[in-house]
């Protein structure tokens with residue numbers, strides 16, 4: 397299947413990252429306020445971001461899909477990322493992060509719906525997303541996009557940007 401590397405939605409452009417995106421990605425991936433509940437460790441230097449983009453590129457080469465940067469359609473500014481991640485032995489997964497000045501405009505919802513459309517086009521059967529129970533905005537995005545809570549697991553996972561203890565974990569999914 398030919399990889400879909402660029403998706404245009406009413407207000408956004410979702411596109412495969414390149415190594416030239418280091419500065420734009422570092423800007424949001426290093427922000428403590430918005431990386432708190434992410435499944436990856438906050439970026440501490442542009443070198444971290446470069447290594448991250450390299451890994452994402454390898455995923456794209458291997459799977460034909462992966463992380464998509466979220467750009468504003470009118471300005472081209474990178475405001476965050478989403479993705480569709482596929483695995484041999486597990487359902488596909490999505491997620492998102494949006495820079496704080498751009499919260500509350502429906503961008504995460506618009507981007508996630510596009511990822512679900514892409515999953516349908518690839519004939520995937522299920523898309524999952526994990527979430528911390530305190531991340532109310534993220535839960536709302538998942539529910540607006542039709543994902544439903546499948547499991548609530550106490551003391552399940554270390555979140556790399558939260559100190560020390562195993563955290564409760566919510567698994568959401570949608571059957572396509």
Ligand SMILES: CC(C)(COP(=O)(O)OP(=O)(O)OC[C@H]1O[C@@H](n2cnc3c(N)ncnc32)[C@H](O)[C@@H]1OP(=O)(O)O)[C@@H](O)C(=O)NCCC(=O)NCCS
Pocket residue numbers: 429430431433434491492493494495498499500501502503504505506526527528531532533534536537
């Ligand atoms: C989660 C996140 C991506 C949402 O981005 P966004 O573009 O603002 O999302 P949307 O505008 O599409 O939708 C947000 C919804 O959450 C609601 N919301 C926001 N804060 C909320 C809160 N504290 N409690 C309940 N609902 C909340 C909004 O009102 C909106 O719902 P509505 O359309 O019914 O009004 C953004 O907050 C973010 O980047 N957070 C940090 C990264 C993160 O946690 N990612 C998810 C990891 S699982």
